[in-house]
Amino acid sequence: MKPLYLYSTPGCHLCELAREVVDPLLNHYALVLEEIDIAASDELIERYGVKIPVLKSPYHIDELCWPFDAAQTANFLQRISV
Template sequence: MIVLYFYTTAGCHLCEQAEVLLNELASHVQLDITIVDIATDEKLIEQYGVRIPVVKRLDVPDDLGWPFDYGQLKVYLSLN
């Protein structure tokens, strides 16, 4: 199972698009997704505010910020 954080916030239409991609992928691969609303933490707003949606694996140092497509998401999650 792949454990990851999905950084997002309310009213973010790009985040909604990314969530569709994650849900599609989750129908094929076991994902443990923790949804994190960056609006709850000033540090998260500074770190991800202009980059959301962002997907972050807990076992690798890099993250994947928008824009990304299904193929790029698979590569980031090492599924290709």
């Protein structure tokens, strides 16, 4: 299974909502969700601090920033799975 990164931070309510959106889609696209805490890196805080939650594949430059729903997430996962 390929990784799918969820850039987030502990206690982020929106990040919890994002997990609820993406979790049901992971098996269909053969992905495993890896959460990355942006608080562990100044670079990540600068890049994603006002955008989290953010979905990203380590194999593509495309990112999906919040807000996103199930349809938008499925479309994003389809694009990055090709």
